[in-house]
Amino acid sequence: MLAAERARLRARGRSGPGGLAGHARLGLIAAVVLPAALAGGAVLAFTAGSQAAPEASVGGSPAQLAALADLGRRPSPTWDGSHTFDARAPTVPLRPLLAEPGRAGLEPSPLEPLAGGIRPAPPQRIAIPAADLDTSIEPVGVRGGAIEVPDLGSAGWYEGGPRPGERGRAVVIGHLDARRGPGLFARVPRLPPGTLITVTDRRGEVHRFNVIGGAQVRKNRFPARYLFGGSDAPVLILVTCGGPYRQRGGYRDNILLYARGA
Amino acid sequence: MSLLGGVVILLSLSVGDAFAAAEIRLLNAVPGGPPPHLQVSAARQVKLEATDFGEATEYTATPAGRARLALLAGEKPIAKASSSFEEGARYTVVAVRNRNSEAPQLRVYRDGPAAAGKARLRVVSAAPEVNGAEITLDGRQLGSLSPGEVADYAAPDPGTYRLAAVKPDSEDELAALPGLSLVAGTAASAYLIGSAGERTRFVLHEDAVAAPTVGPATGLGGVAGGGMNWLLAILSAAAAGTLGGLLYSRARTSGDRAGR
Numbered sequence: 001m002l003a004a005e006r007a008r009l010r011a012r013g014r015s016g017p018g019g020l021a022g023h024a025r026l027g028l029i030a031a032v033v034l035p036a037a038l039a040g041g042a043v044l045a046f047t048a049g050s051q052a053a054p055e056a057s058v059g060g061s062p063a064q065l066a067a068l069a070d071l072g073r074r075p076s077p078t079w080d081g082s083h084t085f086d087a088r089a090p091t092v093p094l095r096p097l098l099a100e101p102g103r104a105g106l107e108p109s110p111l112e113p114l115a116g117g118i119r120p121a122p123p124q125r126i127a128i129p130a131a132d133l134d135t136s137i138e139p140v141g142v143r144g145g146a147i148e149v150p151d152l153g154s155a156g157w158y159e160g161g162p163r164p165g166e167r168g169r170a171v172v173i174g175h176l177d178a179r180r181g182p183g184l185f186a187r188v189p190r191l192p193p194g195t196l197i198t199v200t201d202r203r204g205e206v207h208r209f210n211v212i213g214g215a216q217v218r219k220n221r222f223p224a225r226y227l228f229g230g231s232d233a234p235v236l237i238l239v240t241c242g243g244p245y246r247q248r249g250g251y252r253d254n255i256l257l258y259a260r261g262a
Numbered sequence: 263m264s265l266l267g268g269v270v271i272l273l274s275l276s277v278g279d280a281f282a283a284a285e286i287r288l289l290n291a292v293p294g295g296p297p298p299h300l301q302v303s304a305a306r307q308v309k310l311e312a313t314d315f316g317e318a319t320e321y322t323a324t325p326a327g328r329a330r331l332a333l334l335a336g337e338k339p340i341a342k343a344s345s346s347f348e349e350g351a352r353y354t355v356v357a358v359r360n361r362n363s364e365a366p367q368l369r370v371y372r373d374g375p376a377a378a379g380k381a382r383l384r385v386v387s388a389a390p391e392v393n394g395a396e397i398t399l400d401g402r403q404l405g406s407l408s409p410g411e412v413a414d415y416a417a418p419d420p421g422t423y424r425l426a427a428v429k430p431d432s433e434d435e436l437a438a439l440p441g442l443s444l445v446a447g448t449a450a451s452a453y454l455i456g457s458a459g460e461r462t463r464f465v466l467h468e469d470a471v472a473a474p475t476v477g478p479a480t481g482l483g484g485v486a487g488g489g490m491n492w493l494l495a496i497l498s499a500a501a502a503g504t505l506g507g508l509l510y511s512r513a514r515t516s517g518d519r520a521g522r
Contacts, residue, residue, distance in 0.1 A: 160378030168445035177484035219477035241481030
């Protein structure tokens with residue numbers, strides 16, 4: 001009896017309504033839906049890989065950037081965001097420069113370097129207590145038009161510009177992150193105005209700066225004119241990465257954090 | 263075909279023209295009156311905004327080559343000149359008061375480049391009523407300038423100086439700029455201005471900055487987690503494929519059994 005019932009049920013399962021056709025349909029649906037769901041997960045995982053890094057505490061509008069860079073020295077240059085500000089590197093050889101009308105024939109008079117007062121020594125360490133940061137600074141130059149990137153374990157000071165503590169805009173760069181985990185400047189984009197930054201130079205002198213704001217700019221439209229050059233007060237600009245991350249090309253943006261000598 | 267060739271040639275010419283640019287700015291050293299602006303007529307016409315006495319405009323791109331310059335008060339030309347601009351070079355067009363008449367005059371100075379780590383400074387005499395001036399930096403003589411003349415760039419150490427203009431053979435100071443800050447990586451010009459009763463003084467304008475042009479790559483994706491997510495994506499896709507294949511083959515097997 002039991003065997004006969006089993007056989008009946010088996011036969012029903014194979015040929016009854018929803019038997020074979022239902023089972024196969026279920027399998028096919030599962031074969032399509034589950035991979036689709038997993039593929040969706042894969043896409044989501046990939047998309048998550050392109051997520052944005054933390055952004056500057058102050059927005060990076062052109063007006064804000066111009067105001068930050070200006071620091072009261074001269075009238076704010078305008079930036080409508082429609083063109084780059086990368087200064088074309090002058091390639092002309094230096095020669096005696098004379099006014100076109102009425103050339104006076106003035107001979108150039110080379111001048112020996114003067115002392116110009118006591119400059120701060122090159123920077124050695126940077127500390128941001130609010131970000132638990134205290135690290136060494138190494139001088140960096142330019143390679144391929146970009147500032148050389150320091151080692152992961154230290155910050156880099158652009159040695160072609162002013163030293164921290166003297167008039168002008170001193171630029172210090174650092175990593176937002178490494179391949180795994182945050183870098184030295186991971187918390188830099190979120191530092192609020194007023195945050196204290198200290199730079200100790202090679203003579204042991206400590207130069208203090210207070211954050212006044214930040215900006216986020218596209219790397220491919222790097223606004224060099226707002227970073228480098230003169231200012232009436234000592235200015236420190238910290239530069240790191242920000243914006244969306246892509247496996248190819250890295251971070252799209254740079255974060256600029258402006259601090260004024262305290 | 264020849265039409266196409268002509269279009270290609272025209273396009274290439276216009277592209278070439280777009281890149282053959284110099285940069286110029288206007289410095290107003292004419293006291294009194296409304297701020298004038300400058301019109302540059304070359305392959306393309308460029309207009310530089312009006313600027314106050316002692317001030318300079320931003321550098322503006324202009325086609326390289328020969329150009330006609332017109333200083334305008336409103337729409338009225340008050341001075342004209344012509345000049346050649348070399349591709350990639352920077353120039354300052356200085357509007358000065360003509361010593362012998364009310365009409366202003368235009369002078370064109372080629373600005374020099376900056377050098378990384380060095381400060382560069384030159385002095386330009388744009389004060390027509392100052393017959394001669396000895397220029398000193400922290401008491402050391404840079405040169406002697408007559409109106410319109412310019413000294414070559416000097417390269418003092420970056421730092422703070424006192425720039426002064428002294429009457430020749432005298433100790434009378436015509437103008438001084440104490441606390442002149444010369445910044446590493448910049449080239450600047452100090453213009454001696456003043457005429458028609460305006461006090462003689464120096465104004466400083468930055469000519470160039472030695473600067474990187476590309477933002478630094480200071481991120482490797484650890485915060486965004488890009489590297490790990492690639493791995494996740496590949497593993498998910500592989501798992502999806504395997505699972506899908508298993509389910510499909512199982513469904514086919516069930517179907518085959520049912521068929522028998």
